[in-house]
Structure formats: structure tokens, C-alpha cells
Amino acid sequence: MAPTATQAAGSAPVFKTKRPLPFPLNIYQSAIGRKWVMAWTGIGLLGFVIVHMIGNLHLYEGPSRMYEYAETLRDLGGGLLPRTLLLWIMRVGLLAMFVVHLHSAYTLKERSRLASERAGFVGGAKKYASKRDYIAANYASRTMRWTGPIVGLYVLFHLADLTWGWWLGDAYVRGDPYHNVVESLSSIPVAIIYVVANVALAIHIFHGTWSMFQSLGVNNPRYNGLRRNLATALAGVVLVGNLSFPVLVQAGLVDEDNRDCPINDTTGLECLGETAEAH
Amino acid sequence: MSGANDVTSQAGQTSQTSQQSHGRTLSLTLRIWRQDGPDAPGRFHTFDAPNISEDMSFLELLDIINERLIEGGDVPIEFDHDCREGICGMCSLMINGRAHGHELATTTCQLHMRKFSDGDVITVEPFRAKAFPVVRDLVVDRSSFDRIIEAGGYISVNTGAVGDANQTPVPKEAADTSMDAAACIGCGACVAACPNSAAQLFTSAKLAHLNLIPQGQPQRWERTEAMVETMEQFFGSCTNHGECTEACPKEISLDFIAFMNRDYVKAKIKNRKLTGQS
Amino acid sequence: MAESHSGPNGASNGVLDSRVPDGPMADKWTDHKFSMKLVNPNNKRRFEIIVVGTGLAGASAAASLSELGYRVKVFTFHDSPRRAHSIAAQGGINAAKNYTNDGDSVHRLFYDTVKGGDYRSREANVHRLAEVSLNIIDQCAAQGVPFAREYGGLLDNRSFGGAQVSRTFYARGQTGQQLLLGAYQALAKQVAAGSVELYTRTEMLDLVTKDGRACGIITRDLISGEIAAHTGHAVVLATGGYGNVYYLSTNAMACNVTAAWRAHRRGAYFANACYTQIHPTCIPASDEFQSKLTLMSESLRNDGRIWVPEQLDDARSPDLIPESERDYYLERKYPAFGNLVPRDVASRNAKTVVDQGKGVGPLRNGVYLDFSEVIERDGHPAVAAKYGNLFDMYERITGENPYAVPMRIYPAIHYTMGGLWVDYHLMTTVPGCYSIGEANFSDHGANRLGASALMQxxxxxxxxxxxxxxxxxxxxxxxxVVPLSDPVFAQATSEVTDATQRFLSIGGTRSVDWFHRELGKIVWDYIGMERTAAGLEKALSEIPALEAEFWADLRVSGSGANLNSSLEKAGRVADFFELAKLMARDALVREESCGGHFRAEHQTPEGEAQRDDENFAHVAAWEWHSSDTTQTRHIEELEFEEVALTQRSYK
Known part of the structure; x- marks a missing residue:
């Protein structure tokens, strides 16, 4: 630090510098590096969201196609790897990205809170006594810290609902995703949760997509306009795709009326497998 | 001495007859933040400002309020200002929730009252961030910006140690973009406007000014790392809202922030190689 | 008038030794650099140097001195060194690089500067200035100053007011800002290296001398109000000019004469106080409450055409006035230079036409600067690229679009050529006290050429x-160094403390700004663009009267123990009063017109400045005695070896 004789209060650092970790971990020690990591994990998570949404469209092909899709995921890697190994690797990777994304978000929010301490910090933004008149910051960018946790909680709910079958009880059939989805989404409260969460997800993606170019520093003034369009397109696609499931189930357009196989985890699954092979 | 008196009103050296302005006048109410010192509690004081000429600048309005305060035996409001032509970066103020007021690309000293309407209530606050503690009233301490420059915002050439200026050609585009960044006046509006109290726009402008041109290359990676890490000792984390650019009186582009982000991660990699660290 | 000699042309009493080296003009500096004694690199750290001011001169000096190894303390009353008013210079910086191959040379820049200064500058200093102009551009380019470039990547030049060659380097309309940032960054580098101690928001309030030699300064911490003493082997004053004595000027609000004036009161002679420069292209004032005038870069005169309506009190909008009824008075009177005549000529001519009643704008207080021709010739984008930010600034202030409507301009006080007298070493008459930049009486003579302030x-x-x-x-x-325990420091500290307390205890009814405004009116009226003996005598009776009122009726509220800008201003205005009297006296004794000093009694039949080389080819440097007696006038004869004295003619 410079030996300025009249060290004014403003010169006192707000944050202490930490002992540097070895490369490349030191990148994560800085806020900019952390944003960079957040952007990369964001890209990973966004990729998952899109693939997951597209995969789920198999729902509209009926129970056996949906079953086939689920089995394909478990069989990823073909005969080279033990069954479900690659899927588990992907799951662990996804979980890691999720945790890192969350950790960086939380710590960066804390940093901003501390940096704004004297200004007050309410609901994720510092406070002026007069009403803030935002110009560029939009609803999406200002609510990342709300849409993020909503999506996080929703993911847990979603896993408990359709992966672990916690509250479908006896109605939950492991291995029959079509049935489970329809069963779950026929409940109005559950459908509402899905709608709300996916709206939050789309808002999160809208700012996140635009923002990650900035954080990675890969933008070009010439294409900045396209970034907004891309963000809108991705958020829109995810929103429409994901909302179609609860809406169509609730509308009765997706149901189990013309189902050929019984609903259970023994003969039912065998039947689904055979039907799928017949295609 | 012919004509000397004519000159008086010509150059605005106030003759009694020029009291009335040729424009319209406004009656305003001001809520102004007053605070005795960094740790004293602050509060708003309300002032009536009738008959304000629309040709006046916002700081001249404060001058008038102060003149009246002094006449009444009160302590005038302290506010930072100097050149009053939008270049020194001394003036600040959050005016109705906007840094430097609601006019884009304008410093407070160049914000004219013609941009307000009769009867307006105007709230005036200091720039706020933990690294900008209030000194008194509307004056804040922005010396943390100097610490960022001292960390590496320069090219280390000692006086006299250089060759002819035209020995190093600088591509016109690089020089122009560098100038776009160098236009930053260091006023701190970016930090004030930022919901995170981040100083990304200031730091990236200073960094891009030097990193974009050939003269800045030898120290590029070292500079980037040092300036960013000093910045992070004082300021919050950017969430890419873009408020800073909108508040910036010199319209420094957000693209410089992206440029800094890119250079920072590159710097982390390059510096590792440069120093032989494995 | 106290004079140290019998007549205006009397011999100097020997105090003013300019220390100009012998030898041919072109070799003086080079030879002198060799003959000067050196301080061994290892010994430099044993010297402590105090630099006051962080504008171009102060920041560059502090950085350079500390690079050499001296221990430097640098003081600024701003919150950061980068705020100094050098930052507002728009147009550019001259250098005799001859990159444009149009016949420029060190000698030509030297010649132009001496001629432009109306033969009232010291030739040797000016020649040195022209020589080092080359190094400045090299230095600044290496520092990363983003000068304008050609497509080949080389530096671009433009011609600038008064010059017939293109020797002006520029960075858009923000050259001063970029050069100051360069110097500030060089200073920041040294602060980071620990070899410069930076004191911000700290104002110098007195110079301390011991046995006639400068040994330190007294400062006031503007935030805590603490009065402190600082000691050093040398004190460098880089505290800028005194244009704010006019209240309305293009200077920043805080610009003042205080540091230089306190040095003057401690024995430094103040030279050529009457040489003040009026800038021809400012935005006319709009009303009574205006706090400052804004300058538009003189570079605008390269492409804009200046005119007024032929008809008196013509209220028509400019586009309705046909060509035949316009008076392009500069082009008419000075066909060779046209709109590019030197500042004083352009300013006085503007005043003449406005006085005739041909002024334009709501208050009839301006002349048109018209860009319609160049917009038509080069197109809107080309003009926007060159002057965009100036046009935007104009529109912001006036609410008028200069692409569509001609700008209105009028002269305003801009720069002061006078200042502390210094010798060839830039040392004042107080040994150990130096003055650099606008604060000294400088190299500009009676008038400064455009783009030369940054250079100097x-x-x-x-x-x-x-x-x-x-x-x-x-x-x-x-x-x-003289230890801080020495009685001279205690004495000076208590004097400054008392003086500060005095302002707070007057308890009158009027604000500092009120007195400043009133003083400004007198100075502008009688010591402004045109001076007369009668007017100056009047100033000399009105200023002391107002000054007496100031000391009786001033009100400074608040305390001295915290940030109190009224208190700061009070001290500055008190010094302006004393300075204004000196300006009037200096102007009164100088019975000639030269450069920025125009005495109505001394003009040619065409209304041009009439110099009196026989009696006034000298520098007038004033010696302070006490508040009650007038200063003594000393002279330094100016000898012209290289440039023949001719009546300036821009016809």
C-alpha cells in the first residue's frame, strides 16, 4: 500500500487479501475469476436444462418411447462401460457444477453486501433513501438472487418428486417416467409449482445467457445485439418446452387413457421394453 | 475606459440589470442529505428554491441555497465540485436516484435546470459505497480509485528514457478505442449506480486504456492482475446489470468490463508462465 | 509608486539575476546542462523536495524528481492528483517535431512563441521550451497518452490558433486530460514505489523561510482542519494561475493564487501581474448566477467562420441573415490569418463588434462561430469526428444544436501569463523556492500561443x-533539513492558525462568494480586456474599499476543525484582493499595449496594440514589503539576440 500520509478512511481496504492458492485455484479466489467459473458452470447447467427439456419431449410419444429414452440414458456408453456409469459421472458433474455455481453466487452476493454496507443492502441491492431509478438493470438482472434459489429448491423438489418418488407413494413406479410425470402433474398444486419454478428458471436464463458472455469476456461490440436475442430465444425455448408438460397434463391432452401396458415396476416395465423394441 | 461597462453584462460579469433571466424560472423543493462526518448520523433537510433560472446548472442551484444559508447564519452544504465543465470528475451526487441526475452522458455540473419541471421535488444524496465513506454532507472520499491506479495503472517509463514518439506506430483503431476508455474522469458514478458497489467500469476503463496499445504490452498481464486485485479489496462484485454505463457521464462501454474479465483470466495463466511458477 | 530605479528604463538593482547562460541561443541549454553541477545518484536520496500542486507541472516534476532519487512530498488540495485544472485543456500541445513536413523547426517554434508573446518573454527560456517540446511528445507517447493517430499509426497533427504550421498534437478534445492522466500515472507509479509521499486535500497556506532561504511550508488538512508544517531542502510551487481573480473565468472553481501569493509575501517577486489572457472562444454567460464560463477549444477556429450581422441589433435568426449582410470581420481585416489570428487580436475584435451593438444571442453578448460551410464541405460525420464532444458540450450548456445553428462565442479570462518571477533555473527570488507551470511568469511573455500552456x-x-x-x-x-522544531516553523504555524481563526471571527453578514463576485466585477471592468489610466486608478480606489468591507463584513460559518469550503475560499479571496491591487499597479505603470495587456491610450490608428520597446522591453517584478506599503517594482531588461522586434501584424 502506498505511503500516503493522509490515509483517508476511503483508503482502508474493505476486504482482506487472502493467501494465494496455487494455480488454477487462485482464479477462483478473485471475484472476477469466480464470475468466470460461474459463467462456465452456468453454461454447463444451461446445456443440461436444454437437453433435459428436449429429452422430455419424448413424453409426447407415449409411455414406451419415454421408457426407451430413460433406458438409453442409463445405457449411455454402450457396452464399453458398466451400465449407468456414464450417467452417474454426468450426474456427479452436474451436481458439482450446481454446487460451485451456488457457492460462487452466494459468496459474490456477500461481497457486494459488504461493499455496500454503509449504503444499506436490502433484498440483494444497495439502498438509497430516494427511490432508485434503474436505467439498464432489468427485472431479470435484479432478481437473479431470487430466481436462483427458487430454481435450486425446485430442483430438490423435482428430484424428490420424480426421482425418489417421495410423495407419490404407491403411485410412484420406478422406471416408468411417463406414468410418474402424468401422475404428479395431474395434481394442481404440483402443476403450479412447476409453472412458477420454470418461469423463474427462464428469467434466470435470460439474464444468465446475456451475462455469461460478459463474464467470460467473449463479447464483441458488433454482436452485442445478438446476445440479447440469444438470451431471449433460449429463455423462451426453455420456458415453452418446460411449461408444456404441466399445462398439457392439466388440460388432459396428455394422459394414460390409451396406454397398452400395465402400471407396475415388473410386468409393466417388461411390457414397455417390448413395445419400445417393436418400434 | 470606453465600453468597459458594456463588457460587464456581455461576459456575464453581472450587472444589476441582468437579474432577470431570459429563460423561464422554476420553483423547486430540494431534499438534501446532510451529515457532519463519516460516522455521524445523516438526515435529509428540505429547502425551498423559488425563482430558479432554467439556464442555471445544478451546482449553481446549490450555490444559491448555500448563499442563503450563509446569510441566515447557517453552515452551508458541502459538495464536491471544481471545473464545472464536466472533465475533472470532482462533482458527484445522486439526484432523484440517479448518479449525476437523469440526463445521460452528463455530469452534475453540466446538468441544467431546464431539464427539470416547475414544482419538482428533488432528492439529493451522496454517492454511496463502503469504499466511498461520506466526508461531510454530500462529499465522499473516492481515494480508493487512486489505490487502484497506484497498483499498476501506468506504464513504467521514466522521464527521458524513451525514443522518438513515432518509433512505435499505434494502429488508429487501437488508439481510438484506447481513447474511448481513457475518457473516464474517475468520478465514481459507476460505483454509486451499481447495486453491488462494484468498480468494474472504472477499473476496466483504466486498464483498457493501457492494455489496448503497444506501449502498454510489456506490463499488460502484471498490471491486469494487480489492478483487479486491488479493486477487489474495496469494491463489490459485478453482476452485469449495466447500470454503470448508463450512469457514466463519459459513456464508457460495458465492453471494457468484458475485456478486463478476459484479460484477468489470461493474466492468471500468463503470469504463471512468466514467473516460472508451475 | 515606489520604484527601485529612476525611470521605466532604469537599470536593475542587481537583484534580478536571470542566470541566463552565455553562448549562442541554440547551444545555451545544451551547454548549460553540461556546466551545471550534478548530485551523485546515491546522494539524491539525501534531499527532500516539497512539490505543491499536482497539475501537469507539479505531477510531472514530482514524478521526475523522485525517479531521479530525490525524496519527494507532493501536496494537492484536491481529493486526487488527477483533478487539477490542467485536465480541462482541450485543444492540444505544441511540439516542433515537423512530422507534417511543413517547415517547422525548434527555431520556428521559438520564433513564433517570442513573437506571439509580443516580445515580452526571455528568449533563452523560450528557446529551451521549444527544444524540450520534442522530448515531451516522446515521453507522453511512451506513457500511453492516446494521441490522435493517422491510419499508418503515426501521430496526427493539426494547426492551432496563430500558427502557420501544423505542430499541435491532440487527443480528441481532451488533450489536457490525457496529458494530466499521463503525468498522474507517472506520479502514481512513484507513490506506489514509496518514493513520493502524497498528501491529498491538503492546502499550502504559507512558505517558511530561514535566513532568507525556503525551508518548508505550512499546510491545512482540509478535512480535519489541522495546520501542519513540512520541511524540505527545496519547495516547488506548481500551483497554477490566478484567473479566478475575475470571479468568472474558464478556470476551475478552486483555482487560486494563494500558494504563490504567500510565497510572494515571503519574498518571492511577482512578475507581470497585468499580463492576463482572454480566450476568444467561450460560451457567453446566460445570467447573473453563472459561476463560471466554459471554454470551447480554440481549435474550433480552424474550421468555424466568425461573423456578426452587419446591421445593428439584428434580432433575426442567423439562417435568415443573407451572406451579404454578414460581416466576417476577422477574414475581412486579416486576410492572411483570417479566423486564426492570435487570441488577443480575436478577443479584442469580438469586443469591438459587440460594443458596436452587433452582438448576437438573447443578451447580445456574443459573435457567431459558424460551421455550416465545413459541414457542407466535409459532411456531418467528419465534423462530428473532429469536434463531436465540443459540439455536444455546447448543446448541453446552451440547449442549442451547433450543427444546425451557429455557435455563439465571446472572450473570457482564461490564462495568466504573469506569476512568480523565476530565473533560468526556475527559482524564485527566494533561494530554494521554485515555481513552475502557469504559476511562474513563464515563457509566454505578454501573450500565450494556443497549445503552449500544456507544453510549458x-x-x-x-x-x-x-x-x-x-x-x-x-x-x-x-x-x-531545517528541523520542524525550529522556531521558524512554530512562528509560521501560529501565524497561519491565527489568520484562519480571523476569518471565522469576523462574523459579518456577507458570504465570501459575494465579495468575490464584487471584486471580479471591478477587476473585469478596469483590468480586463482593455485598460485605461483612469480606470486603473479607479480600480485602485475601489478594491481597497471593498477589501476593507471584506475584513469587516465577511461571514464564514462553521468551524475550522472540519471540511469548510467557505473558510478555504475566504483565504483565497483575501489574497485575490491583494493581487488585484498589484495587477492594477502593474498595468498602470506599463504605459504600452502588448499582448494581453491593452492600454486604450496606446494603440495604432487601426486599433492595434502599440508597444513601447524603448521603455518597456522588460519584465516588471514586484517585491512585497508589508500589507501597508505598496510593492517595489524591479525590472529585468529583456535582450533580443535572435528575434528582431517588429510590430506584430497579422494583416
Whole structure:
């Protein structure tokens, strides 16, 4: 630090510098590096969201196609790897990205809170006594810290609902995703949760997509306009795709009326497998 | 001495007859933040400002309020200002929730009252961030910006140690973009406007000014790392809202922030190689 | 009038030794650099140098001196060194690089500067300035100053007011800002290296001397109000000009004469106080409450055409006035130079036409600067690329679009050529006290050419003072600084404390600004663009009267123990009162017109300035005695070896 004789209060650092970790971990020690990591994990998570949404469209092909899709995921890697190994690797990777994304978000929010301490910090933004008149910051960018946790909680709910079958009880059939989805989404409260969460997800993606170019520093003034369009397109696609499931189930357009196989985890699954092979 | 008196009103050296302005006048109410010192509690004081000429600048309005305060035996409001032509970066103020007021690309000293309407209530606050503690009233301490420059915002050439200026050609585009960044006046509006109290726009402008041109290359990676890490000792984390650019009186582009982000991660990699660290 | 000699042309009493070296003009500086004594690199750290001010001159000097190894303390009353008013210079910086191959040379820049200064500058200093102008551009380019470039990547030049060659380097309309940032960054580098101690928001309020030699300064911490003493082997004053004595000027609000004036009161002679420059292209004032005038870069005169309506009191909108009824008065009177005549000529002519009643704008207080021709010729984008930010600034202030409507301009006080008298080493008459940049009486004579202020500030700071200061310090090797325990510091500290307290205890009814405004009116009326003996006498009776009222009726509220801008201003305005009297006296004795000093009694039949080389080819430097007696006028004869004195003619 410079030996300025009249060290004014403003010169006192707000944050202490930490002992540097070895490369490349030191990148994560800085806020900019952390944003960079957040952007990369964001890209990973966004990729998952899109693939997951597209995969789920198999729902509209009926129970056996949906079953086939689920089995394909478990069989990823073909005969080279033990069954479900690659899927588990992907799951662990996804979980890691999720945790890192969350950790960086939380710590960066804390940093901003501390940096704004004297200004007050309410609901994720510092406070002026007069009403803030935002110009560029939009609803999406200002609510990342709300849409993020909503999506996080929703993911847990979603896993408990359709992966672990916690509250479908006896109605939950492991291995029959079509049935489970329809069963779950026929409940109005559950459908509402899905709608709300996916709206939050789309808002999160809208700012996140635009923002990650900035954080990675890969933008070009010439294409900045396209970034907004891309963000809108991705958020829109995810929103429409994901909302179609609860809406169509609730509308009765997706149901189990013309189902050929019984609903259970023994003969039912065998039947689904055979039907799928017949295609 | 012919004509000397004519000159008086010509150059605005106030003759009694020029009291009335040729424009319209406004009656305003001001809520102004007053605070005795960094740790004293602050509060708003309300002032009536009738008959304000629309040709006046916002700081001249404060001058008038102060003149009246002094006449009444009160302590005038302290506010930072100097050149009053939008270049020194001394003036600040959050005016109705906007840094430097609601006019884009304008410093407070160049914000004219013609941009307000009769009867307006105007709230005036200091720039706020933990690294900008209030000194008194509307004056804040922005010396943390100097610490960022001292960390590496320069090219280390000692006086006299250089060759002819035209020995190093600088591509016109690089020089122009560098100038776009160098236009930053260091006023701190970016930090004030930022919901995170981040100083990304200031730091990236200073960094891009030097990193974009050939003269800045030898120290590029070292500079980037040092300036960013000093910045992070004082300021919050950017969430890419873009408020800073909108508040910036010199319209420094957000693209410089992206440029800094890119250079920072590159710097982390390059510096590792440069120093032989494995 | 107290005079140290019998007549205006009397011999100097020997005090003013300019220390100009012998030898041919072109070799003086080079030879002198060799003959000056050096301080061994290892010994430099044994010297402490105080630099006051962080504009171009101060920042560049502080950085350069500390690079050499001196221990430097630098003071600014701003919150950061980068705020100094050098930052507002728009147009550019001259250098005799001859990159444009149009016949420029060191000699030509030297010649132009002496001629432009109306033969009232010291030839040797000016020649040195022209020589080091080359190094300045090299230095600044290496520092990363983003000068305008050609497509080949080389530096671009433009021609600038008064010059017939293109020698002006520029960075858009923000050259001063970029050069100051360069110097500030060089300073920041040294602060980071620990070799410069930076004191911000700290104002110098007195110079301390011991046995006639400068040994330190007294400062006030503007935030805590603490009065403190600082000691050093040398004190460098880089505190800018005194244009704010006019209240309305293009200077920043805080610009003041205080540091220089306190040095003057401690024995430094103040020279050529009457040489003030009026800038021809400012935005006319709009009303009574205006706090400052805004300058539009003089570069605008390169492409804009200045005119007024032929008809008196013509209220028509400019586009309705046909060509035949317009008077392009500069082009008419000065066909060779046209709109590019020097500042004083352009300013006085504007005043003449406005006085005739041909002024334009709501208050009839301006002339048109019209860009319609160049917009038509080069197109809107080309003009926007060149002057965009100036046009935007104009529109912001006036609410008028200069692409569509001609700009309105009028002269305003802009620069002061006068200042502390310094010798060839830039040392004042107080040994150990130096003055650089606009604060000294400088190299500009009676009038400064456009784009030369930045050049002089940086020349002094980067390339002159770092050499000359060593010559004087070398002789003092081994001498310790005067310790702060010495009674001279206690004495000066208590004087400053008392003076500060005095402002707070007057308890009158009027604000500092009120007195400043009133003073400004007198100074502008009688010591402004045109002066007369009668007017100056009037000023000399009105200023003391107002000054007496100031000391009786001033009200400074608040306390001295915290940030109190009224208190700061009170001290500055008190010094402006004393300075204004000196300006009037200096102007009164100088019975001639030269450059920025125009005495109505001394003009040619065409209304041009009439110099009196026989009696006034000298510098007038005033010596302070006390508040109750007038200063003594000393002279330094100016000898012109290289440039023949001719009546300036821009016809």
C-alpha cells in the first residue's frame, strides 16, 4: 500500500487479501475469476436444462418411447462401460457444477453486501433513501438472487418428486417416467409449482445467457445485439418446452387413457421394453 | 475606459440589470442529505428554491441555497465540485436516484435546470459505497480509485528514457478505442449506480486504456492482475446489470468490463508462465 | 509608486539575476546542462523536495524528481492528483517535431512563441521550451497518452490558433486530460514505489523561510482542519494561475493564487501581474448566477467562420441573415490569418463588434462561430469526428444544436501569463523556492500561443526543473533539513492558525462568494480586456474599499476543525484582493499595449496594440514589503539576440 500520509478512511481496504492458492485455484479466489467459473458452470447447467427439456419431449410419444429414452440414458456408453456409469459421472458433474455455481453466487452476493454496507443492502441491492431509478438493470438482472434459489429448491423438489418418488407413494413406479410425470402433474398444486419454478428458471436464463458472455469476456461490440436475442430465444425455448408438460397434463391432452401396458415396476416395465423394441 | 461597462453584462460579469433571466424560472423543493462526518448520523433537510433560472446548472442551484444559508447564519452544504465543465470528475451526487441526475452522458455540473419541471421535488444524496465513506454532507472520499491506479495503472517509463514518439506506430483503431476508455474522469458514478458497489467500469476503463496499445504490452498481464486485485479489496462484485454505463457521464462501454474479465483470466495463466511458477 | 530605479528604463538593482547562460541561443541549454553541477545518484536520496500542486507541472516534476532519487512530498488540495485544472485543456500541445513536413523547426517554434508573446518573454527560456517540446511528445507517447493517430499509426497533427504550421498534437478534445492522466500515472507509479509521499486535500497556506532561504511550508488538512508544517531542502510551487481573480473565468472553481501569493509575501517577486489572457472562444454567460464560463477549444477556429450581422441589433435568426449582410470581420481585416489570428487580436475584435451593438444571442453578448460551410464541405460525420464532444458540450450548456445553428462565442479570462518571477533555473527570488507551470511568469511573455500552456507545464516539470534543481542542491550536500522544531516553523504555524481563526471571527453578514463576485466585477471592468489610466486608478480606489468591507463584513460559518469550503475560499479571496491591487499597479505603470495587456491610450490608428520597446522591453517584478506599503517594482531588461522586434501584424 502506498505511503500516503493522509490515509483517508476511503483508503482502508474493505476486504482482506487472502493467501494465494496455487494455480488454477487462485482464479477462483478473485471475484472476477469466480464470475468466470460461474459463467462456465452456468453454461454447463444451461446445456443440461436444454437437453433435459428436449429429452422430455419424448413424453409426447407415449409411455414406451419415454421408457426407451430413460433406458438409453442409463445405457449411455454402450457396452464399453458398466451400465449407468456414464450417467452417474454426468450426474456427479452436474451436481458439482450446481454446487460451485451456488457457492460462487452466494459468496459474490456477500461481497457486494459488504461493499455496500454503509449504503444499506436490502433484498440483494444497495439502498438509497430516494427511490432508485434503474436505467439498464432489468427485472431479470435484479432478481437473479431470487430466481436462483427458487430454481435450486425446485430442483430438490423435482428430484424428490420424480426421482425418489417421495410423495407419490404407491403411485410412484420406478422406471416408468411417463406414468410418474402424468401422475404428479395431474395434481394442481404440483402443476403450479412447476409453472412458477420454470418461469423463474427462464428469467434466470435470460439474464444468465446475456451475462455469461460478459463474464467470460467473449463479447464483441458488433454482436452485442445478438446476445440479447440469444438470451431471449433460449429463455423462451426453455420456458415453452418446460411449461408444456404441466399445462398439457392439466388440460388432459396428455394422459394414460390409451396406454397398452400395465402400471407396475415388473410386468409393466417388461411390457414397455417390448413395445419400445417393436418400434 | 470606453465600453468597459458594456463588457460587464456581455461576459456575464453581472450587472444589476441582468437579474432577470431570459429563460423561464422554476420553483423547486430540494431534499438534501446532510451529515457532519463519516460516522455521524445523516438526515435529509428540505429547502425551498423559488425563482430558479432554467439556464442555471445544478451546482449553481446549490450555490444559491448555500448563499442563503450563509446569510441566515447557517453552515452551508458541502459538495464536491471544481471545473464545472464536466472533465475533472470532482462533482458527484445522486439526484432523484440517479448518479449525476437523469440526463445521460452528463455530469452534475453540466446538468441544467431546464431539464427539470416547475414544482419538482428533488432528492439529493451522496454517492454511496463502503469504499466511498461520506466526508461531510454530500462529499465522499473516492481515494480508493487512486489505490487502484497506484497498483499498476501506468506504464513504467521514466522521464527521458524513451525514443522518438513515432518509433512505435499505434494502429488508429487501437488508439481510438484506447481513447474511448481513457475518457473516464474517475468520478465514481459507476460505483454509486451499481447495486453491488462494484468498480468494474472504472477499473476496466483504466486498464483498457493501457492494455489496448503497444506501449502498454510489456506490463499488460502484471498490471491486469494487480489492478483487479486491488479493486477487489474495496469494491463489490459485478453482476452485469449495466447500470454503470448508463450512469457514466463519459459513456464508457460495458465492453471494457468484458475485456478486463478476459484479460484477468489470461493474466492468471500468463503470469504463471512468466514467473516460472508451475 | 515606489520604484527601485529612476525611470521605466532604469537599470536593475542587481537583484534580478536571470542566470541566463552565455553562448549562442541554440547551444545555451545544451551547454548549460553540461556546466551545471550534478548530485551523485546515491546522494539524491539525501534531499527532500516539497512539490505543491499536482497539475501537469507539479505531477510531472514530482514524478521526475523522485525517479531521479530525490525524496519527494507532493501536496494537492484536491481529493486526487488527477483533478487539477490542467485536465480541462482541450485543444492540444505544441511540439516542433515537423512530422507534417511543413517547415517547422525548434527555431520556428521559438520564433513564433517570442513573437506571439509580443516580445515580452526571455528568449533563452523560450528557446529551451521549444527544444524540450520534442522530448515531451516522446515521453507522453511512451506513457500511453492516446494521441490522435493517422491510419499508418503515426501521430496526427493539426494547426492551432496563430500558427502557420501544423505542430499541435491532440487527443480528441481532451488533450489536457490525457496529458494530466499521463503525468498522474507517472506520479502514481512513484507513490506506489514509496518514493513520493502524497498528501491529498491538503492546502499550502504559507512558505517558511530561514535566513532568507525556503525551508518548508505550512499546510491545512482540509478535512480535519489541522495546520501542519513540512520541511524540505527545496519547495516547488506548481500551483497554477490566478484567473479566478475575475470571479468568472474558464478556470476551475478552486483555482487560486494563494500558494504563490504567500510565497510572494515571503519574498518571492511577482512578475507581470497585468499580463492576463482572454480566450476568444467561450460560451457567453446566460445570467447573473453563472459561476463560471466554459471554454470551447480554440481549435474550433480552424474550421468555424466568425461573423456578426452587419446591421445593428439584428434580432433575426442567423439562417435568415443573407451572406451579404454578414460581416466576417476577422477574414475581412486579416486576410492572411483570417479566423486564426492570435487570441488577443480575436478577443479584442469580438469586443469591438459587440460594443458596436452587433452582438448576437438573447443578451447580445456574443459573435457567431459558424460551421455550416465545413459541414457542407466535409459532411456531418467528419465534423462530428473532429469536434463531436465540443459540439455536444455546447448543446448541453446552451440547449442549442451547433450543427444546425451557429455557435455563439465571446472572450473570457482564461490564462495568466504573469506569476512568480523565476530565473533560468526556475527559482524564485527566494533561494530554494521554485515555481513552475502557469504559476511562474513563464515563457509566454505578454501573450500565450494556443497549445503552449500544456507544453510549458510539462517542459518545466519533466525536462527543466529536474536538471536545474540539482545544480542548486549540489552545493548543499550534507546540509540537513531545517528541523520542524525550529522556531521558524512554530512562528509560521501560529501565524497561519491565527489568520484562519480571523476569518471565522469576523462574523459579518456577507458570504465570501459575494465579495468575490464584487471584486471580479471591478477587476473585469478596469483590468480586463482593455485598460485605461483612469480606470486603473479607479480600480485602485475601489478594491481597497471593498477589501476593507471584506475584513469587516465577511461571514464564514462553521468551524475550522472540519471540511469548510467557505473558510478555504475566504483565504483565497483575501489574497485575490491583494493581487488585484498589484495587477492594477502593474498595468498602470506599463504605459504600452502588448499582448494581453491593452492600454486604450496606446494603440495604432487601426486599433492595434502599440508597444513601447524603448521603455518597456522588460519584465516588471514586484517585491512585497508589508500589507501597508505598496510593492517595489524591479525590472529585468529583456535582450533580443535572435528575434528582431517588429510590430506584430497579422494583416
Amino acid at each position: 507545464g510539462l517542459a518545466d516539470g519533466y525536462f527543466v526543473l529536474p536538471y536545474t534543481i540539482g545544480d542548486d542542491l549540489a552545493a548543499r550536500l550534507g546540509e540537513p
